Amino acid sequence: MLAANFLALCLFWTFGRRVPGLPGPFAFASVTWGDSLALPAMTGLLTYAVRALPPARADRAFAVTSAVLAGAAGATSQALWLTADHPRTNWTLPRAHRFTAAGWYHAAFVTAFCAGLAALLALALNRVILAPHRPRRAVTAIGAAIVCGLAFAALLASDAGTTPTGAGLIGVLAAVPVALLAAAVIVVRRVRGAD
Secondary structure, eight states: OIIIIIIHHHHHHHHSOOOTTSOOGGGOHIIIIIIIIIHHHHHHHHHHHHHHSOOOTTHHHHHHHHHHHHHHHHHHHHHHHHHOSSOOOBTTBSBTTBOOHHHHHHHHHHHHHHHHHHHHHHHHHHHHHHOSSOOHHHHHHHHHHHHHHHHHHHHHHHTTTTSSOHHHHHHHHHHHHHHHHHHHHHHHHHHHHHO
16 A cells, blocks of 8 residues: 555656646645555555455445445546646646546546455455454454545545645545445345345
């Protein structure tokens, strides 16, 4: 997570072409603290929880459904940024309708991250709810991951005035919970239908 997101953006910033006068990655708290600390910690904690809990019924259906829905929401958020007629520009979106190489990379990363995060969270929640014995460390890891996610959301909100458009923020913040809720409804109906 750290290498694919924060370090990759640092490399784009260091070696890529810069547009004078546009804010770079470290002008945003969500990049400086969120991408470097909150997101890697959240991903690591959820991965630990998933591995510490036994597989549960409907794991695959819940994870895949969540991933598809959240990935679509993440992609939509990036499309809204790109199609905005009057965005607030930055180093990844130097003018309306034009991503830089870093912007395209970031858009792909956000889409994949939303899908991966939703799948991890779906697996963790499904397994912890259905586990006959819930290891305290796994439950603690899920709780800490949620706190990291909320911290990242707060950092994104603090950047709301400096991001290209509020649509992207809303999309990213809404993607995972909406996907989890929709996936839960689909999986519960499927499981009940199989009984």
